[in-house]
Amino acid sequence: MAMRVDEIERLVKEALPDAQVVIEDLAGDGDHYRATIISEKFRGLPRVRQHQLVYDALGGRMGGELHALALTTSPPPSEAS
Amino acid sequence: MSDPVHERIKKQIEQDDVVLYMKGTPVFPQCGFSSGAVQVLSHLEVPFQSYNVLEDQDIREGVKTFSDWPTIPQLYVKGEFVGGFDIMREMFESGELQEMMRDKGLVEAKS
Numbered sequence: 121m122a123m124r125v126d127e128i129e130r131l132v133k134e135a136l137p138d139a140q141v142v143i144e145d146l147a148g149d150g151d152h153y154r155a156t157i158i159s160e161k162f163r164g165l166p167r168v169r170q171h172q173l174v175y176d177a178l179g180g181r182m183g184g185e186l187h188a189l190a191l192t193t194s195p196p197p198s199e200a201s
Numbered sequence: 202m203s204d205p206v207h208e209r210i211k212k213q214i215e216q217d218d219v220v221l222y223m224k225g226t227p228v229f230p231q232c233g234f235s236s237g238a239v240q241v242l243s244h245l246e247v248p249f250q251s252y253n254v255l256e257d258q259d260i261r262e263g264v265k266t267f268s269d270w271p272t273i274p275q276l277y278v279k280g281e282f283v284g285g286f287d288i289m290r291e292m293f294e295s296g297e298l299q300e301m302m303r304d305k306g307l308v309e310a311k312s
Contacts, residue, residue: 167291168270168284175271183271188234191287 122150123186128178135177136161146190154190163195170194206263214277218307219249222264223274227251234286238274241286241293247307279305 125143132141132155139159146152155174162170170193175182182189214220219242225231227239242249254261254273264275268282276283278301283289292298302308 167288168282171284171288172269180271183265183273192291 123153123181124150125153128153128155128186128189131179131181132157132174132177135173140196146188151186152188153186154192156192158194158196160195162193163198167193204263204266206259207267210260210263210267211280213250213252214280217250218279218305219247219302220277221249221251221274222254222260222277223251224253224255226253231255232273234272235274238276238286238289241289241298242276244293245299245302245308247302278302278307 125145128143129141132139136157136159138161139157142156144154146154157174161173165173171191174189174191174193178186178189221238221242223230223232223235223238225235227243230236230239239251252260254264261273264273265271268275270282270285272285274286274289276285276289283298283301284292289298292301299308
């Protein structure tokens, strides 16, 4: 079982509508991805919470259908005031 | 009625300062991410207690609900969930992990 890039992107954007999502398929097997996700929802959250938001968005597929998703998350750079 | 597996996990993470739930053992890691986690900790020269989740299905599933984190490895420092391999690597590369270990007195401050 594996997941397609567009499916991961759709799920993430459903939970984080403002998210910018860049996904790389690391192994070409639909099972090992790297995702860089930028969303305002991450602002002020520790990394663990940021990643948990993404895992929640994937609705329990993480660790099951999706074996490996290397995550890099951050809020958008705050505009210099 | 509290979850008996969660109680076991709670005891394990309070028993040792640094605890790593992993697939395999530090000498024979069975997954790339678990192996990476071991290398990070070894590089920091911080002693840690590891638990092989492949030998204990209850713990393997229990740690996922215990910390609301779906994957293995999982690192705990002084009873607190730190993260999986991604977060360990990010914190290691930024120096945050070393700082955390020093702040908690788990490694001497390097001169």
